Amino acid sequence: MEPSPPQAPKDDPLPRHMRGLLVLLTVCWLAFLAGDWFLRFYWFRWDMALITRPSKASNQGPGAPMRRVELPPSRGGDLTRLIGLAAAARPYEVERPASLDVTDEFGFRNVPPTTNVSYEVVVLGDSFMAHGLHVEETFGGQLARATGRSIYNYAYPGRGPVYPVSRFFEEGRFRARPPRVLVWGLVEREIGGDVLAALPWYLEQGVSQVGAQRTHINITALYPSYLKQALPNTSAAAQAARRFWNVARYRLFGRITPDLAIAARPVAGRSLLFYTPAVRAMRWTKKERDPVHMAEVLAEVSRYCGRQGLALVVVLIPDKEQVYRDLLPDLLTHGLPPLPPSTFDELEIEAHKQGVHVVNLLPAFRSAAQRDALIFWPDDTHWNGEGVRIGAGETARVLAKVFDSFKGGADNESE
Amino acid sequence: MLFNSYEFLFLFLPLVLLGYYVVLPKRWRLGFLSLASYVFYGWWDYRFCSLMFLTTVVDYVAALGIHRSRTTVGRRGWLLVSVGSGLALLGFFKYYGLFAHTGNGLASWLNGSPVKVLPELQLILPIGISFYTFHSMSYAIDVYRGVVTPARSFVNFACFVSLFTQLVAGPIIRYRDLAEQLIERTHTLEKVARGLAFLVLGLVKKVIVADGVASLVTLVFADAQPGLLASWAGILAYTVQIYFDFSGYSDMAVGLGYLFGFQIAQNFNSPYQAESVTDFWRRWHMSLSTWLRDYLYIPLGGSRLGVRRTYINLFLTMLLGGLWHGANWTFVVWGGYHGVLLALERAFGGRAATGRFSPLLRRAVTFLLVMIGWVFFRCDTVSQALSLLGGLIGLHGWGVDLLRTQADAIALVMLPIGLAVAWFLPNTWQLRYRFTWWECLLLVVALVICVMVILVNSSSPFLYFQF
Numbered sequence: 001m002e003p004s005p006p007q008a009p010k011d012d013p014l015p016r017h018m019r020g021l022l023v024l025l026t027v028c029w030l031a032f033l034a035g036d037w038f039l040r041f042y043w044f045r046w047d048m049a050l051i052t053r054p055s056k057a058s059n060q061g062p063g064a065p066m067r068r069v070e071l072p073p074s075r076g077g078d079l080t081r082l083i084g085l086a087a088a089a090r091p092y093e094v095e096r097p098a099s100l101d102v103t104d105e106f107g108f109r110n111v112p113p114t115t116n117v118s119y120e121v122v123v124l125g126d127s128f129m130a131h132g133l134h135v136e137e138t139f140g141g142q143l144a145r146a147t148g149r150s151i152y153n154y155a156y157p158g159r160g161p162v163y164p165v166s167r168f169f170e171e172g173r174f175r176a177r178p179p180r181v182l183v184w185g186l187v188e189r190e191i192g193g194d195v196l197a198a199l200p201w202y203l204e205q206g207v208s209q210v211g212a213q214r215t216h217i218n219i220t221a222l223y224p225s226y227l228k229q230a231l232p233n234t235s236a237a238a239q240a241a242r243r244f245w246n247v248a249r250y251r252l253f254g255r256i257t258p259d260l261a262i263a264a265r266p267v268a269g270r271s272l273l274f275y276t277p278a279v280r281a282m283r284w285t286k287k288e289r290d291p292v293h294m295a296e297v298l299a300e301v302s303r304y305c306g307r308q309g310l311a312l313v314v315v316l317i318p319d320k321e322q323v324y325r326d327l328l329p330d331l332l333t334h335g336l337p338p339l340p341p342s343t344f345d346e347l348e349i350e351a352h353k354q355g356v357h358v359v360n361l362l363p364a365f366r367s368a369a370q371r372d373a374l375i376f377w378p379d380d381t382h383w384n385g386e387g388v389r390i391g392a393g394e395t396a397r398v399l400a401k402v403f404d405s406f407k408g409g410a411d412n413e414s415e
Numbered sequence: 416m417l418f419n420s421y422e423f424l425f426l427f428l429p430l431v432l433l434g435y436y437v438v439l440p441k442r443w444r445l446g447f448l449s450l451a452s453y454v455f456y457g458w459w460d461y462r463f464c465s466l467m468f469l470t471t472v473v474d475y476v477a478a479l480g481i482h483r484s485r486t487t488v489g490r491r492g493w494l495l496v497s498v499g500s501g502l503a504l505l506g507f508f509k510y511y512g513l514f515a516h517t518g519n520g521l522a523s524w525l526n527g528s529p530v531k532v533l534p535e536l537q538l539i540l541p542i543g544i545s546f547y548t549f550h551s552m553s554y555a556i557d558v559y560r561g562v563v564t565p566a567r568s569f570v571n572f573a574c575f576v577s578l579f580t581q582l583v584a585g586p587i588i589r590y591r592d593l594a595e596q597l598i599e600r601t602h603t604l605e606k607v608a609r610g611l612a613f614l615v616l617g618l619v620k621k622v623i624v625a626d627g628v629a630s631l632v633t634l635v636f637a638d639a640q641p642g643l644l645a646s647w648a649g650i651l652a653y654t655v656q657i658y659f660d661f662s663g664y665s666d667m668a669v670g671l672g673y674l675f676g677f678q679i680a681q682n683f684n685s686p687y688q689a690e691s692v693t694d695f696w697r698r699w700h701m702s703l704s705t706w707l708r709d710y711l712y713i714p715l716g717g718s719r720l721g722v723r724r725t726y727i728n729l730f731l732t733m734l735l736g737g738l739w740h741g742a743n744w745t746f747v748v749w750g751g752y753h754g755v756l757l758a759l760e761r762a763f764g765g766r767a768a769t770g771r772f773s774p775l776l777r778r779a780v781t782f783l784l785v786m787i788g789w790v791f792f793r794c795d796t797v798s799q800a801l802s803l804l805g806g807l808i809g810l811h812g813w814g815v816d817l818l819r820t821q822a823d824a825i826a827l828v829m830l831p832i833g834l835a836v837a838w839f840l841p842n843t844w845q846l847r848y849r850f851t852w853w854e855c856l857l858l859v860v861a862l863v864i865c866v867m868v869i870l871v872n873s874s875s876p877f878l879y880f881q882f
């Protein structure tokens with residue numbers, strides 16, 4: 001049978017109700033589009049990714065300055081918040097005790113006053129480096145305890161690993177009293193990609209132009225490869241749909257969102273939640289991760305820091321899913337090829353070859369995990385106090401060597 | 416870019432509709448559609464736009480050459496240019512890897528140790544190359560046969576080849592079906608309404624039904640030796656998935672065509688209601704089966720050269736049709752399997768032989784035969800397919816555990832719904848597009864659900880999007 005040649009639809013006009021519906025649909029669609037795009041700029045601040053404005057050398061940090069607030073006990077972390085329904089999240093939520101949130105004059109998590117204070121070490125990074133119930137329990141706080149050195153916490157939660165570094169050099173606050181060492185925390189799933197790879201270029205070209213840049217559109221933000229993820233991820237409608245579906249799925253099928261998976265067995269008596277996209281990221285090929293190229297990037301950043309009179313120590317923080325990979329539930333691995341090993345070891349070797357000081361936390365974390373220690377919050381992607389303590393301890397050892405090398409250099413000079 | 420993606424529904428389509436209807440003058444519409452289609456195609460990988468453009472230029476020039484040439488040799492020469500270049504492109508990008516791998520395997524086996532006679536290149540398969548090369552080649556062949564005259568302008572032809580509505584997943588359109596529409600077509604509210612209805616129904620088929628059963632398919636086909644129940648569930652799920660995925664996409668293509676005034680031919684006509692394999696191929700991917708008939712089967716001689724030759728032609732046509740679907744020997748086996756069935760039906764399965772069986776029994780048997788073929792179509796290797804077929808007859812146990820512990824509830828709900836719709840309900844072309852209020856409301860609700868599913872599936876949870 002021949003496929004019917006295209007038939008002209010009957011020319012009888014549309015019924016009135018269908019015409020009305022068409023008009024209504026069109027109006028609703030346009031309103032929906034307009035609203036989604038508006039919120040993309042208003043809520044998600046997509047303009048910051050799309051448009052580069054001249055950087056203003058501002059000292060304002062991530063939080064309100066001189067904050068001293070007692071936070072009540074709370075439950076739940078960023079993973080349980082994805083569940084979307086309090087009743088469904090409750091079994092997985094972990095209690096946090098009351099805490100004291102303190103920020104300095106610049107809005108960073110340090111005990112004030114920090115103005116005109118010299119620090120030997122500045123800690124850079126995102127929420128991992130800022131995380132901690134109290135200032136003393138943050139990575140910087142624990143590092144200070146482990147090393148006895150003066151540490152400034154310059155972590156910027158929610159802005160990725162690159163922003164704090166570029167901000168540190170743009171701001172210039174520490175030019176008068178520069179630290180000796182920068183400790184930069186990089187979380188495993190953040191390593192790779194164009195943003196990190198572009199950091200050396202920006203440090204060389206962009207930092208010196210602070211205030212002198214012109215506003216321009218970031219062409220890379222319009223690349224299809226970027227828009228494919230950025231557009232749905234900055235859609236209020238998409239996030240609302242996700243939330244709605246998480247609730248509906250639980251009510252209909254009793255299942256929590258597939259963005260989360262529960263560990264095959266409890267750790268230290270706690271049900272551990274995994275973030276499914278992080279497990280998918282573990283399947284990135286070596287080519288995608290490109291540890292050799294990443295090591296070169298780190299080396300360039302390190303050399304830049306060196307030219308500014310600073311030593312760089314990079315702390316490689318493994319994902320929770322990587323540390324507890326033996327506990328990944330079967331549904332995340334069934335029928336799929338075995339998960340490749342972490343590229344951290346190779347990245348560490350390559351970085352060392354390039355002369356970069358690296359602290360690879362994976363072996364220490366894995367060792368702790370095998371002892372059934374809980375080093376991440378069960379309901380959160382972030383490490384807990386124990387994880388921070390182990391991380392700071394490992395970093396302290398490397399820091400000691402770095403400072404020893406300064407002494408060696410000073411001795412050589414005096415000779 | 417896929418039709419069921421955020422960037423298509425919320426960025427590309429609104430902008431193209433705006434440009435087409437509001438911003439641009441009428442005479443620029445085809446050019447604009449062509450440009451938009453190249454953006455649509457390049458969204459996946461901009462480098463391969465040049466391949467499509469090259470195909471377009473070669474076939475446009477070849478068709479002109481055929482039309483203007485006064486000798487048969489000249490006409491054939493230009494035809495060879497068109498067909499040769501199209502097949503060469505397709506052969507290189509799609510099939511070189513298969514033949515290199517097979518050749519090296521054969522050479523290694525003969526040699527007794529691994530040997531590489533052909534370099535195994537890591538080629539990226541350009542999306543839609545199978546479709547646009549066939550579009551383009553059929554144009555030159557039709558000009559050669561005198562069925563159509565060459566396109567009035569290059570822009571018209573470029574629009575025909577690249578039109579985004581059917582570029583990456585068909586239907587395979589003949590130039591003659593679009594020629595007049597490229598020059599003049601109407602844009603009416605009726606067409607828009609019909610187009611939207613097709614689009615929504617296509618989205619429902621793809622996003623709700625096909626994607627709904629997808630997890631069950633993945634689960635079973637990932638198992639090396641699925642049990643009886645799991646095998647049946649998995650294969651039935653794949654049978655549902657491939658139909659609703661493909662026909663849903665075709666419906667969306669038709670719907671989008673209507674939005675821009677084009678009327679695109681039907682591609683699926685309730686194939687799982689077929690009463691014979693021959694009937695199935697009159698209902699499944701009709702644009703491909705007629706293309707193969709007109710440009711392969713008939714030139715091979717069709718049924719004009721005797722009974723034995725007819726069977727051979729049928730078999731060869733289906734074999735190559737199978738290979739067209741993918742560069743894997745499983746597709747060849749699938750095609751050959753259907754070729755054998757068609758030949759057997761032609762030999763023994765005429766109306767006289769099967770007329771005494773009830774239509775329901777004929778449909779059931781046809782469905783079963785088609786379903787078995789899909790096993791080869793879906794599996795990566797022949798041995799995997801044979802293992803799955805073994806599971807169908809219970810060689811690997813019952814397979815209850817896999818379904819009970821890991822099957823997604825949505826997939827298990829969607830499977831019987833999909834089967835019921837495919838077996839018993841009319842298809843989208845059989846609907847009368849004058850809906851009542853309630854039907855309109857149902858369509859709107861379906862659209863909202865589809866959009867929500869697309870939004871959920873295309874986005875990541877708001878956790879680390881900014882890093």
